[in-house]
Amino acid sequence: MLHIWGRLSSINVRKVVWCAQELGLSFQRTEAGGAFGLVNTPEYLALNPNAMVPVIEYGDGQQPYTLWESNVIVRYLCARHAAGTLYPEDLQDRFDAERWMDWQQTTLNPAGRDAFLQLVRTPEAQRQPALLAASVAATAPLLDLLDRHLARQAFLAGDAFTMADIPVACEVHRWLALPLQQDADRPALMRWWQAIKARPGALGVLDLIPT
Ligand SMILES: N[C@@H](CCC(=O)N[C@@H](CS)C(=O)NCC(=O)O)C(=O)O
Numbered sequence: 001m002l003h004i005w006g007r008l009s010s011i012n013v014r015k016v017v018w019c020a021q022e023l024g025l026s027f028q029r030t031e032a033g034g035a036f037g038l039v040n041t042p043e044y045l046a047l048n049p050n051a052m053v054p055v056i057e058y059g060d061g062q063q064p065y066t067l068w069e070s071n072v073i074v075r076y077l078c079a080r081h082a083a084g085t086l087y088p089e090d091l092q093d094r095f096d097a098e099r100w101m102d103w104q105q106t107t108l109n110p111a112g113r114d115a116f117l118q119l120v121r122t123p124e125a126q127r128q129p130a131l132l133a134a135s136v137a138a139t140a141p142l143l144d145l146l147d148r149h150l151a152r153q154a155f156l157a158g159d160a161f162t163m164a165d166i167p168v169a170c171e172v173h174r175w176l177a178l179p180l181q182q183d184a185d186r187p188a189l190m191r192w193w194q195a196i197k198a199r200p201g202a203l204g205v206l207d208l209i210p211t
Pocket residue numbers: 010011012013032033034039051052053054068069070071
């Protein structure tokens with residue numbers, strides 16, 4: 001049995017839920033983090049000393065396997081259940097996918113985070129326009145880069161959907177939902193996004209309005 005801890009308003013939880021659905025795994029999810037709290041209880045801290053979501057517990061018996069860090073969870077689930085497809089077997093193909101996952105965590109997410117926090121999580125009167133502007137300015141060239149990349153191939157790591165598409169699409173999902181003028185012409189990115197969004201595994205995740 002797979003148990004996922006975390007609230008769906010977290011982008012990092014959404015990655016894991018979508019991944020589990022994509023793999024056809026049955027799972028239970030317990031709300032945790034944000035308004036749901038729980039993450040600072042001793043029981044939760046024993047699962048994740050960072051007091052963050054998501055966490056998975058996987059397996060039966062007294063000592064299920066526990067894992068935190070969203071992209072690592074996605075890698076693990078794909079390696080276990082989709083070796084050769086979502087988790088590429090060929091080493092170079094696999095690390096091509098790995099690269100995009102790290103890029104989401106280390107580059108795309110830090111660039112776009114302030115725009116999300118300002119526009120969605122900060123009351124209008126307290127917003128800092130400079131933070132918003134800097135975040136938009138940092139994200140636009142990254143989306144352009146994605147558009148150029150996706151003009152050459154159907155998915156991030158080649159012709160087929162892999163684990164790499166999950167974290168990056170969760171980020172694009174959050175970005176496209178922002179009340180910003182999204183007027184840049186990025187046809188390849190949008191073609192990829194529409195294909196990703198239509199995947200049955202993404203239902204209940206990529207159709208959510210990020211809050
Ligand atoms: N690098 C971690 C980051 C996890 C993270 O930042 N989680 C946030 C939600 S997106 C969190 O737990 N915040 C505290 C809370 O929700 O109470 C991962 O990818 O899993």
